[in-house]
Amino acid sequence: xxxxxxxxxxxxxxxxxxxxxxxxxxxxxxxxxxxxxxxxxxxxxxxxxxxxxxxxxxxxxxxxxxxxxxxxxxxxxxxxxxxxxxxxxxxxxxxxxxxxxxxxxxxxxxxxxxxxxxxxxxxxxxxxxxxxxxxxxxxxxxxxxxxxxxxxxxxxxxxxxxxxxxxxxxxxxxxxxxxxxxxxxxxxxxxxxxxxxxxxxxxxxxxxxxxxxxxxxxxxxxxxxxxxxx
Numbered sequence: 001x002x003x004x005x006x007x008x009x010x011x012x013x014x015x016x017x018x019x020x021x022x023x024x025x026x027x028x029x030x031x032x033x034x035x036x037x038x039x040x041x042x043x044x045x046x047x048x049x050x051x052x053x054x055x056x057x058x059x060x061x062x063x064x065x066x067x068x069x070x071x072x073x074x075x076x077x078x079x080x081x082x083x084x085x086x087x088x089x090x091x092x093x094x095x096x097x098x099x100x101x102x103x104x105x106x107x108x109x110x111x112x113x114x115x116x117x118x119x120x121x122x123x124x125x126x127x128x129x130x131x132x133x134x135x136x137x138x139x140x141x142x143x144x145x146x147x148x149x150x151x152x153x154x155x156x157x158x159x160x161x162x163x164x165x166x167x168x169x170x171x172x173x174x175x176x177x178x179x180x181x182x183x184x185x186x187x188x189x190x191x192x193x194x195x196x197x198x199x200x201x202x203x204x205x206x207x208x209x210x211x212x213x214x215x216x217x218x219x220x221x222x223x224x225x226x227x228x229x230x
Contacts (some may be wrong), residue, residue: 046221054088063213072153074104076110079138079207080198081127096125109140142195160187161213169218177216180205
């Protein structure tokens with residue numbers, strides 16, 4: 001189902017008109033993909049034109065490097081909540097998510113109990129999906145376990161950075177941008193090995209795009225053209 005802007009959104013459940021009635025897994029289509037981009041005239045943004053919030057996200061965040069445990073945990077959590085929805089739906093609720101999840105402090109979220117799950121299920125500022133909420137809590141605990149083993153989410157995510165033996169020309173349309181890659185598949189597998197949930201290869205690749213591990217701005221995007229300007 002389309003939201004009228006070419007972006008695909010999921011079916012909804014009776015518990016929350018914004019929550020997708022889908023099992024845990026990858027989204028049908030990320031908001032930045034061949035299925036959702038639509039026709040973009042040369043010189044236009046890859047996505048986001050016409051919505052100031054979306055434009056700022058495109059210009060200032062998407063594809064720029066993100067480091068830090070809390071920062072990456074937040075991005076990973078929001079990408080999981082996006083599953084089945086348009087990204088702008090999550091973006092408009094990000095402040096609500098931050099408030100509801102204690103600023104995405106993994107040490108705090110890891111301590112959430114069933115009472116917190118019910119609190120979050122009643123919080124209209126977020127997407128009220130029990131599977132995604134419990135996955136966010138489980139992932140905070142997995143992150144603390146990762147720290148206890150001497151690792152970090154930052155190192156794990158950035159280990160997926162494409163190497164010099166994996167060159168790719170900048171795409172001109174989102175039809176040329178993959179939904180997942182061998183690197184995102186490997187990252188998803190490694191995250192699962194460490195106990196993380198709700199991060200399959202497609203969601204992992206969306207997080208890689210969002211966090212600048214890969215840069216999938218299209219060739220004629222103003223962001224790319226500005227970098228190339230003398």
